[in-house]
Amino acid sequence: MESTIFILLLPFLSFLLLGVFGKWFSHKAAGLIGTASLLAVAVLSYMTAYDYFFCTARTAEGVLPTLMPYNVHWLPFFAEGLSFDMGIMLDPISVMMLIVISTVSLMVHIYSFGYMHGERGFQRYYAFLSLFTMSMLGLVVATNIFQMYMFWELVGVSSYLLIGFYYTSPAAIAASKKAFIVTRFADLFFLIGILIYGYYCRSFGFEFDQAGFAQGAAMLPLALFLMFIGGAGKSAMFPLHIWLPDAMEGPTPVSALIHAATMVVAGVFQIARLFPLWIEYAPGTLHIVAWVGAFTAFYAAAVACCQSDIKRVLAFSTISQIAFMMVALGVCTEYTTGHHHVGSLGYMASMFHLFTHAMFKALLFLGAGCIIHAVHSNEMSAMGGLRKYMPITHITFLIACLAISGIPPFSGFFSKDEILTAAFAYMPAMGWIMTAIAAMTAFYMFRLYYGIFWGTENKELHAHHTPHEAPLTMTLPLVFLALVTCGAGFLPFGHFVSADGQLYDIHLDWDIAGTSIVIAVASIFLATYIYMGERQPKADALAEKFKGLHQWAYKRFYLDEVYQYITHRIIFAHISKPIAWFDRHIIDGFFDFLANGTHALSFRIRGFQSGSVQKYAFVFLLGTLALLTIMVLA
């Protein structure tokens, strides 16, 4: 377990090496260094996971222990023993996240060889990828909320750098700024939450069995909710989701790694990390999280049905799926598991869905990258009929679509079914809502699938430039992730991760699973009926009939415009402008006055320094006489 420190150090060193000396490396060398360090990290992570899950003795209650190979008192400057620590903590969810991050990151590193081939700034790209991987790994192994916050900001920065990777494109710059500002704004609340938590509970740590929590119990719901706002910013929950669709301006492998699989689930991970506190002290607030998640899931699914940019569809689908995880956490009502308790099933379901979603969503994004690579466009109008040209991408993409739609035996079915079970156990209404959203998911994913691989082919464009299958470096990660997607559902996930750490056997509730399969299959048939054909009269007719609604959804319900209005017309015009005026005219004015006044005064009196010896002597004489007079009179 001592080797875990290298999981953080290796990507950091590769970041320094490529970041500082990058321009002296060839593209190939830079890519190899980044990939090799990631390969080592992946191997170490798998070893750690094997060690942790299979070779570590469970405690007397049958719970996997929480290990801390490292924990340094980093800034011990608080009274009463409160300090900022840095270290590595291994528990089921952090080890699970190590696997997810290192796997997806390794795949993205390999894939980027092909996708970014010959791109300017190749070395910089790999340096940023290493930085991101290091920060994300640091976030999940944090031993306390403060360390988590530090790495939280670091992932935000690396996401900003990677979204703005094509820094000559104004859209990419605007998107990177938007992502950074929105998440930073949310992180402000996270920080306030941490400070309230630290102040009232006298702890930043994740050991929740201290007496301090009872005394801080009154403030904990507030602190946790503020932290959730930070998590909602990172995980793109409504209404802080607006940055994620724009973040698609970054390179596609980056979208796969950061904006689909790892960073955006940080908010879910944060709630899971503090889960004992939520369930013990703030169950009411936890259910608010569930409803926020349910609304976000619905909203994002509705928007995803109408987008024409394939990466935007995937972005909204990501928002929707992360919201599923939030719902799963939010519907938990108790801490224990066991076969008959379903009150904490959501925790396991959420983590399971996080795991499977990371794999198949990364697969979808990487597949989308291959497609964009082939047709040089993000728009569905440039695609259609691609199945003939790109067989591997087609099959792997189909597998991922089936997985996200919840069709057995693909992994998404198992995790989504657990979420639906948890939702039904909380409240039947919530269960039906989530089932309906799952149906929408199947519909828009297959709309996307048919739009890309079947449907109307853009023959003119394809004759001009025939699409071709991606190189091996790009298809290999697709195949690997597709295999994981096929097999991951059969993992006994409950044996590794559950709310209280006890062994939990996943068992399918066939009432719910059957319903969701039927609904998903029905949605897929509907999508097939509407979108598979060469021409799509039904879709066009529907769009024509519900023109207002379609336009509304296509424009993402005008939320960006609302934000634009609020920020520019209200905040900028009525708050920022007066403050800026005050700053320009009152604050700056005062200091300008000091400078200008001194200048003017010295300009006036500079005549005294005439350089004429006799005038000096005269003044000297007058001074002497004045002093003499004073002394005589005194």
Added chain:
Amino acid sequence: MIQIEYLLVVSAVMMFAGVFGFLTRRSTLAILLSVELMLNATDLNFAVFNRMLYPEGYEGYFFALFSIAISAAESAIAIAIMINIYRMVKNIQAGELEQMKW
């Protein structure tokens, strides 16, 4: 016996003649002469006070001699400066020296 006041009046007249000359003359040479006049007034004061008030001591005389030596050296330096100025500006009027402040 001459009264001390008469002697001091002479030295005061010399002193203020020097001050007046220093402030009003245009030529640097004349200003230097005025400085010498002021110095001589003080030398005279040294001698007068020693002779009239403390006839048993010699410090005043010695200090007068000392002061004369210093003023001689100072005049030598001043004249050397003036020669240099003359070489630069072909003139030794005090008004011309204002540019030395730069």
